[in-house]
Amino acid sequence: MAFDENRAWELVCERDSSARFFYAVATTGVFCRPDCKSRRPLRGNVQFFTSTIDAQAAGFRACKRCCPTAATSDPVGKIRTHIEANLDRSVTLSELGRVAGMSPFTVQRIFKQEMGVSPLQYQRSLRASRLRGALKQSGRVTDAIYEAGFGSSSRAYEGAQLGMTPGSFAQGGKGERIGWCSAPSPFGRVIVGATERGLCWLSLAETAEEAETSLRAEFPAAELQRDPSLSRLVDAALQMVRDGSDLSANRRLGGALDLRGTVFQLRVWQALRQIPRGETRSYSELAREMGEPKATRAVARACAMNRVALVVPCHRVVGASGSLTGYRWGVDRKRKLLEAERR
The missing domain is CATH 1.10.10.10 (Winged helix-like DNA-binding domain superfamily/Winged helix DNA-binding domain)
Incomplete structure (x- = not known):
């Protein structure tokens, strides 16, 4: 999870029980609730996650002191916990209503208000996250698909939102062709990556080496090829900062973005x-x-x-x-x- 990590760390230090995220400690291999009573770790050893599934997919285990996988008392927390515990099957709104003690309509409404997605979309997102983790850990596509809660390989291909097939993702993007180019800028080193569908990556770094590392970490087994012609994408992006031009109308980009998400x-x-x-x-x-x-x-x-x-x-x-x-x-x-x- 990558979000406002500075604020998240403040909430961890304050042991805020209302914060809805989890933090993991690299040196211990465990993840906790923000209000865990354990000794605070060094900031540099902490990672943040939006769900227990994401934390577990990254290889962390639940803290035995704060029990982050246990049910919480607030309705949305109860719904999330129930969904996370039943990824291997479909969970209906009626079922979630019984868990939270409210009508199916209310479940749908309050969950979407709080989370920004419906319970069904949340379950699909968690399954996709689990699939990514399982593929990275084992590389065995069929096993990973079923471990993630998908009932069949076809459902995994339809709902995983990997930006490529599960088999390709398992191999670090093998078979994916990405051209890239790096250039200096007033804001640090800029690196862009583009598939045949359009721009899929633009990162900022201190050095050229750090910039290239960020791309290779995202697509470790993809076919990455330096493409100087993509410098036009760097120029187009910087032009947005300089004069506010709409990149979608910029001919140097051609209007193509390969954005992958929910x-x-x-x-x-x-x-x-x-x-x-x-x-x-x-x-x-x-x-x-x-x-x-x-x-x-x-x-x-x-x-x-x-x-x-x-x-x-x-x-x-x-x-x-x-x-x-x-x-x-x-x-x-x-x-x-x-x-x-x-x-």
Whole structure:
């Protein structure tokens, strides 16, 4: 999970029981609730996850002290826990209503308000996350498909949202062809990656080596080929910062983006692209503009999952007070981007 990690760490230090995420400690191999009473780890050893499934898929085990996989008392927490415990079968709204003590209609409404997706979409997302983890750990496609809760290989191909077939993902993107190009910029080293469908990766780094490493970590077995002609994509992205031009209308890009995510994530990323250069939005403002006023946290998570910096300008989202919140590519870089856009 990648979101406002600075704020998440503050909530962990405050032992905030209302925070709905989990943190894992690399040195112990366990994951906990934010309000766990155990001794606080070093910040550098901590990773954050939005669900227990994601944490387990990454190889962490549940803390025996705070029991993060146990049911919680709030309705949405109960619903999430029940869904996470029953990924191997379909869970109906009526069933979730009995678990939470409310009508199926209310279950659907409050869950979508809080999470930004329906219970069914949440289950599909968790199955996809589990499949990714199982494929990376074992590489055995058939076993991973059923371990993830998919009833058949066809359902896995339809619902996993891997951006490629499960077999290809299991092999680190083997068979996927991605051209890439790296170039310096005022905001650090920029690297772009593009499939035949369009731009799929744009990251910012301190050095050329770090930039290339980020791409190879995402697609370790893909056919990566340096393509100097893709420098036009770097130029087009930087032009967005300089003058606010719409990248989709920029001929150097050709209008093609290969964005891979859930329906809700795609909606958020599209909303981000509607924020004018020189302006910012808070997470709650963006949620309201999308017609999802109760989905602030879900919007924040989607912003953090953005793989295409600058083009999908998640740097234009700030805290409710106007303060700079976490940014996947660094808060200092976020500040420089916003300052450049205000000139």
